[in-house]
Amino acid sequence: MEKNAGAVPTSPDEEKRAAAAAEEEEAAPVALKKGPWTAAEDAMLMEHVRRHGEGNWNAVQKMSGLLRCGKSCRLRWTNHLRPNLKKGSFSPDEEVLIDQLHAQLGNKWARMAAHLPGRTDNEIKNYWNTRTKRRQRAGLPVYPPEVQLQLALAKRCRYDDLSPLSETTLDSGGSSAAGYTSARPAPLDLARQLAITNQTVQFLSPPPPFSAPSSPWTAKPFARNAHYFHQFAARSSPVSPSTPDLALGYGVRDQSRLPPSPGPRVELPSNQFVQAPPPPSSAATGGGGGGLPECHQNATASLEKMLRELHEVIKVDPPPAQLVPANNGDAEQQPVLQEGHDGRENKPDGELKDDIDTLFDLMIPQYNQSEPAPPAPAPNHSGSISQQSSDDQDLSNVDLGVDLPAAGAVSSPDQEWSLDGFCQWSNVSRIC
DNA sequence: AAACAGACCAACCGCAACTAT
DNA sequence: GATAGTTGCGGTTGGTCTGTT
Known part of the structure; x- marks a missing residue:
């Protein structure tokens, strides 16, 4: 399930390989991960956004190999990873x-x-x-x-x-x-x-x-x-x-x-x-x-x-x-x-x-x-x-x-x- | 110390709106 | 105009933490 955890693609080649792997898995139904996000997944998502910007969330899995659906990625980014988020109690x-x-x-x-x-x-x-x-x-x-x-x-x-x-x-x-x-x-x-x-x-x-x-x-x-x-x-x-x-x-x-x-x-x-x-x-x-x-x-x-x-x-x-x-x-x-x-x-x-x-x-x-x-x-x-x-x-x-x-x-x-x-x-x- | 209840939080699900083809 | 894909939103659920009994 978490085979990609911690494997943040750091080069275009790696990214291509990850995308290829994801495409391969498309043939067979990919079991997308659910539940709490790991730090590695966060890192992968942040890296993806850093490279490609926000949006096109369904491409995240293909491009980064992150086993999360686009919806989940968007939610994670929006609620936790995007910059300028204010944490803590409401004033x-x-x-x-x-x-x-x-x-x-x-x-x-x-x-x-x-x-x-x-x-x-x-x-x-x-x-x-x-x-x-x-x-x-x-x-x-x-x-x-x-x-x-x-x-x-x-x-x-x-x-x-x-x-x-x-x-x-x-x-x-x-x-x-x-x-x-x-x-x-x-x-x-x-x-x-x-x-x-x-x-x-x-x-x-x-x-x-x-x-x-x-x-x-x-x-x-x-x-x-x-x-x-x-x-x-x-x-x-x-x-x-x-x-x-x-x-x-x-x-x-x-x-x-x-x-x-x-x-x-x-x-x-x-x-x-x-x-x-x-x-x-x-x-x-x-x-x-x-x-x-x-x-x-x-x-x-x-x-x-x-x-x-x-x-x-x-x-x-x-x-x-x-x-x-x-x-x-x-x-x-x-x-x-x-x-x-x-x-x-x-x-x-x-x-x-x-x-x-x-x-x-x-x-x-x-x-x-x-x-x-x-x-x-x-x-x-x-x-x-x-x-x-x-x-x-x-x-x-x-x-x-x-x-x-x-x-x-x-x-x-x-x-x-x-x-x-x-x-x-x-x-x-x-x-x- | 254990059990319990409440508060808080993160995440998922379903639906609707929007957009591209 | 129809359809599929994408995105955004709101409702809900379940886990964890904390305080109380």
């Missing part, structure tokens, strides 16, 4: 990017890999499947809240391709966004939106019962979402670079394999994303601290704009959109829309809150709490996202992390989208 930045890319692309590993230099589709796929499995077990949504919000925004773009949001996304271009032909925002823009929405959602407060007519999900109580966002607002973002235990909660891999974090995590690769406006304070990244007045104004304006656009999308009358400015200087009094703890007692302007409902529902579709949790189906090995065969994934079908195989776990009685739900994001490592 936190890469993990965030993978989340965002997956939220947009679904299981398009190769396209995701194109955004992660030095990473292979196989690597990303393995990482995602492993991490998703872990999150499912923990009863967590597949995507962190920020990415869910991005999904909601991206989903909205589907309904309004002419909206400023989608305009900017379409021509956001750049090398990283090249190849995107749909109206969906390219990852670059998702990242930019993330920077914006990080500020925005801090000022959201629990909405009243959902009433948006166009939600792809059934109407559900928002109490748990409200709790969730209270926490979301009051605490640092789960993916906030300034969150000390970020590595514990998000993008968690085997912590023992993570390199020691040298310092505050950078949420997004600076070389790939448009710089977000510098946060006026730690609050901008959800640091749980005090929002400055400018921050509040920006966030309020952003939210208003978002809601107005949403109104257009769902074809309802424009809302009054009178967001009460948050109590300046007091970060602990961020909620803009006043209401009781159960989110239903003090009803502010109905339509505006309905809009917020819509946003909430887009972000965090809930199970009907009254229904018993269905038994969690066997984990989809390919990850929690139902496979989208189309490259232009229909975001209306994008799971936001709840109606997934793991969703059963989410809806388990002791796993609520409340304070606990949020805490789970920050404590995955403890759960796992």
Whole structure:
């Protein structure tokens, strides 16, 4: 089987002999080797590529005598031998990017890999499947809240391709966004939106019962979402670079394999994303601290704009959109829309809150709490996202992390989208 | 120390798209 | 246009490592 192992043709003559031998063997069926590659085989393959370049993989066996099928050679080269491959654990930045890319692309590993230099589709796929499995077990949504919000925004773009949001996304271009032909925002823009929405959602407060007519999900109580966002607002973002235990909660891999974090995590690769406006304070990244007045104004304006656009999308009358400015200087009094703890007692302007409902529902579709949790189906090995065969994934079908195989776990009685739900994001490592 | 479970990784398989003839 | 060959992609499987009981 491994008669050629270690016999790397080093001269044209030897190569010809190897090719001749391979041709001879063609007469009889050649038993191609399978299984792990040996160092000798690697050397043969590298030598072949060095001489002949990539491609024409089926010729490798003939020309070099390597008893591997072309497919196997290509895979080995692509995933292990080609230069500039980045080995080792994914950096936190890469993990965030993978989340965002997956939220947009679904299981398009190769396209995701194109955004992660030095990473292979196989690597990303393995990482995602492993991490998703872990999150499912923990009863967590597949995507962190920020990415869910991005999904909601991206989903909205589907309904309004002419909206400023989608305009900017379409021509956001750049090398990283090249190849995107749909109206969906390219990852670059998702990242930019993330920077914006990080500020925005801090000022959201629990909405009243959902009433948006166009939600792809059934109407559900928002109490748990409200709790969730209270926490979301009051605490640092789960993916906030300034969150000390970020590595514990998000993008968690085997912590023992993570390199020691040298310092505050950078949420997004600076070389790939448009710089977000510098946060006026730690609050901008959800640091749980005090929002400055400018921050509040920006966030309020952003939210208003978002809601107005949403109104257009769902074809309802424009809302009054009178967001009460948050109590300046007091970060602990961020909620803009006043209401009781159960989110239903003090009803502010109905339509505006309905809009917020819509946003909430887009972000965090809930199970009907009254229904018993269905038994969690066997984990989809390919990850929690139902496979989208189309490259232009229909975001209306994008799971936001709840109606997934793991969703059963989410809806388990002791796993609520409340304070606990949020805490789970920050404590995955403890759960796992 | 042994057994077990989970995480990680490498590789294979099947299918679809693409290209050359 | 039909066909065969090639390439790329996504899903799946199995082995190994590591941590826990």
